[in-house]
Amino acid sequence: MITVKKLDLSVGARxxxxxxxxxxxxxxxxxxxxxxxxxxxxxxxxVAGLRESDGGTVELLDKPLASWPIEELARQRALLPQGRxxxxxxxxxxxxxxxxxxxxxxxxWESDDDYRIATxxxxxxxxxxxxxxxxxxxxxxxxxxxxxxxVIAQQTPLVLLDEPAAALDLxxxxxxxxxxxxxxxxxxxxxxxxxxxxxxxxAVSTHALLLMGDGRWEAGPAQDVMQASLLGACLGHPIEKxxxxxxxxxxxxxxxxxx
Amino acid sequence: MHxxxxxxxVHHARPVDVRRRTLRIVGALAAASLAAVLFACxxxxxxxxxxxxxxxxxxxLGFSDVSLNATLLELRxxxxxxxxxxxxxxxxxxxxxxxxxxxxxxxxxxxGISSGAAVGALGAMLFGALAWVVDAAALGGAVIVSAxxxxxxxxxxxxxxxxxxxxxSLLLTGVILAxxxxxxxxxxxxxxxxxxxxxxxxxxxxxxSGAQLRWMPWLVLGLAxxxxxxxxRGINLMAQHAEGAWTLGIRVSALRQGLFLSGAALAxxxxxxxxxxxxxxxxxxxxxxxxxxxxxxxxxxAAALAxxxxxxxxxxxxxxxxxxxQLPVGVITALIGVPVFLMQLHHxxxx
Numbered sequence: 027m028i029t030v031k032k033l034d035l036s037v038g039a040r041x042x043x044x045x046x047x048x049x050x051x052x053x054x055x056x057x058x059x060x061x062x063x064x065x066x067x068x069x070x071x072x073v074a075g076l077r078e079s080d081g082g083t084v085e086l087l088d089k090p091l092a093s094w095p096i097e098e099l100a101r102q103r104a105l106l107p108q109g110r111x112x113x114x115x116x117x118x119x120x121x122x123x124x125x126x127x128x129x130x131x132x133x134x135w136e137s138d139d140d141y142r143i144a145t146x147x148x149x150x151x152x153x154x155x156x157x158x159x160x161x162x163x164x165x166x167x168x169x170x171x172x173x174x175x176x177v178i179a180q181q182t183p184l185v186l187l188d189e190p191a192a193a194l195d196l197x198x199x200x201x202x203x204x205x206x207x208x209x210x211x212x213x214x215x216x217x218x219x220x221x222x223x224x225x226x227x228x229a230v231s232t233h234a235l236l237l238m239g240d241g242r243w244e245a246g247p248a249q250d251v252m253q254a255s256l257l258g259a260c261l262g263h264p265i266e267k268x269x270x271x272x273x274x275x276x277x278x279x280x281x282x283x284x285x
Numbered sequence: 286m287h288x289x290x291x292x293x294x295v296h297h298a299r300p301v302d303v304r305r306r307t308l309r310i311v312g313a314l315a316a317a318s319l320a321a322v323l324f325a326c327x328x329x330x331x332x333x334x335x336x337x338x339x340x341x342x343x344x345x346l347g348f349s350d351v352s353l354n355a356t357l358l359e360l361r362x363x364x365x366x367x368x369x370x371x372x373x374x375x376x377x378x379x380x381x382x383x384x385x386x387x388x389x390x391x392x393x394x395x396x397g398i399s400s401g402a403a404v405g406a407l408g409a410m411l412f413g414a415l416a417w418v419v420d421a422a423a424l425g426g427a428v429i430v431s432a433x434x435x436x437x438x439x440x441x442x443x444x445x446x447x448x449x450x451x452x453x454s455l456l457l458t459g460v461i462l463a464x465x466x467x468x469x470x471x472x473x474x475x476x477x478x479x480x481x482x483x484x485x486x487x488x489x490x491x492x493x494s495g496a497q498l499r500w501m502p503w504l505v506l507g508l509a510x511x512x513x514x515x516x517x518r519g520i521n522l523m524a525q526h527a528e529g530a531w532t533l534g535i536r537v538s539a540l541r542q543g544l545f546l547s548g549a550a551l552a553x554x555x556x557x558x559x560x561x562x563x564x565x566x567x568x569x570x571x572x573x574x575x576x577x578x579x580x581x582x583x584x585x586x587a588a589a590l591a592x593x594x595x596x597x598x599x600x601x602x603x604x605x606x607x608x609x610x611q612l613p614v615g616v617i618t619a620l621i622g623v624p625v626f627l628m629q630l631h632h633x634x635x636x
Contacts, residue, residue, distance in 0.1 A: 074532055075532075076531060096531065096534050096535075097534040099534070100534035103532070104532070105532045107528075111387075111527065112525070113388060113524065114387075114389065114524050114574070115574070116524075116579050116580075120580060124521060124522050124525055124533065127518060127522055127534060127535070128533060134518070134582060135303065135304055135582070180533070
């Protein structure tokens with residue numbers, strides 16, 4: 027689905043990623059892991075086409091990203107950006123309906139189908155009871171789930187999520203991560219998500235991409251890349267891997283200073 | 286898509302309802318605007334009854350001889366139509382500027398386009414220019430400020446990919462240009478001879494008494510309404526998602542350019558015909574958004590109609606309230622606008 031070759035990313039004078047060769051296929055769920063400022067969001071925005079690369083190429087379905095007309099691109103990939111600012115009092119259902127825009131061409135109004143798809147996306151995120159609420163009155167977690175519902179309603183084969191579980195309570199963190207796993211596993215979509223929760227990331231991902239923050243990176247199947255030593259080096263704090271039943275847990279090693 | 290798709294029991298508006306509601310509201314506002322124009326035609330130093338109005342209309346259309354009533358009707362109708370066009374332009378420009386800057390407090394004057402027009406108009410008045418020269422100078426001033434904005438704020442208005450979600454550099458550039466124009470206006474007012482000062486102040490407040498019915502503002506308004514309806518969906522997306530609208534297939538930079546140019550043209554044409562009438566471009570978009578919701582597919586036509594009707598009524602009030610003296614209409618809009626806006630703001634904060 028996505029083929030990245032020799033990709034360089036930099037912000038100002040800082041080099042974030044150098045020479046990234048990366049392939050994401052349909053049905054794969056990738057976690058992008060790295061410390062703050064390592065370029066995770068920059069990478070996601072680049073793959074979304076919102077930002078030009080600083081070297082190398084990004085191809086979507088064997089066609090350079092820049093040569094996609096943006097209307098067609100909008101039917102191929104959806105992006106959940108980080109942070110939201112709502113200036114106007116749109117209702118939740120109106121917000122989710124905007125995600126249907128790529129399918130309307132010149133129509134002035136949405137169709138019955140769009141309403142059905144938007145409503146079921148709200149149901150999938152358990153926010154359908156908020157449909158008529160003003161988005162500005164929602165709590166942070168509710169607003170985040172509405173934003174994820176937008177991404178679902180866009181119905182694209184490539185789904186890009188920047189910290190989708192941020193601001194969610196524990197139950198909904200687990201629920202949305204399951205949903206993303208299902209998107210990849212059952213519906214054959216390619217999912218790329220940024221997460222700071224190693225355990226949730228490990229539970230749902232088939233693959234992982236580690237950004238070290240100094241240009242280096244590691245990409246591969248989750249069980250190969252998500253190793254305690256690699257993760258510790260990546261995140262700048264020693265990490266221990268614990269087996270609990272058949273689950274793998276990552277916990278930060280105890281800080282020797284306080285022992 | 287394998288997510289279950291039963292229609293839920295949630296009572297949200299169905300598409301057909303939304304369409305019907307839009308038609309109903311726009312139809313009601315159009316009828317109200319027509320009623321406002323008829324009211325404006327019948328009220329004045331010599332009131333006209335509906336029968337006389339009909340007769341006078343017949344005379345104007347050439348069915349009978351021209352009477353005094355027909356002349357009265359013609360004068361009042363012209364003035365009401367100018368008021369309607371100006372009010373509609375200002376309200377539409379207000380909605381566009383608010384969407385462009387993603388800021389509900391923006392108005393058609395926030396970017397300094399009207400201040401540029403004021404510098405031009407007052408400069409011409411200072412040298413005792415003819416009325417049409419004053420209008421041309423106002424238009425020139427508005428065009429110069431718009432061109433400056435377009436050149437300086439290129440980061441927000443041009444380029445392929447969107448950069449800043451709220452067009453901050455455009456807003457700041459506009460505010461500074463407006464401040465500069467404000468200084469020039471004060472300078473001209475302070476050196477103006479007394480006999481010209483009154484006209485200059487009236488122009489600044491906004492006055493429809495000398496306004497002439499011309500086709501140019503209607504052409505601008507017509508084109509802007511067409512553009513607004515064509516891009517209403519995109520405006521909704523930009524208002525909600527900022528640069529995220531790009532990932533949904535909206536050319537954000539092109540839309541910003543279109544909104545900027547339409548808003549600037551509307552503000553320039555309104556200010557050129559009637560001076561800088563305040564508050565219509567701020568209050569009407571707000572009131573409409575409050576009453577009908579933020580969907581621009583309804584908001585844009587509704588605000589245009591409501592703005593037009595409102596200014597027709599405000600102008601009727603301005604020329605009758607202390608008759609035979611005429612007040613500048615800008616005084617009336619501000620006197621109505623300030624309390625209404627404060628009430629609304631307070632209500633929003635209480636919610």
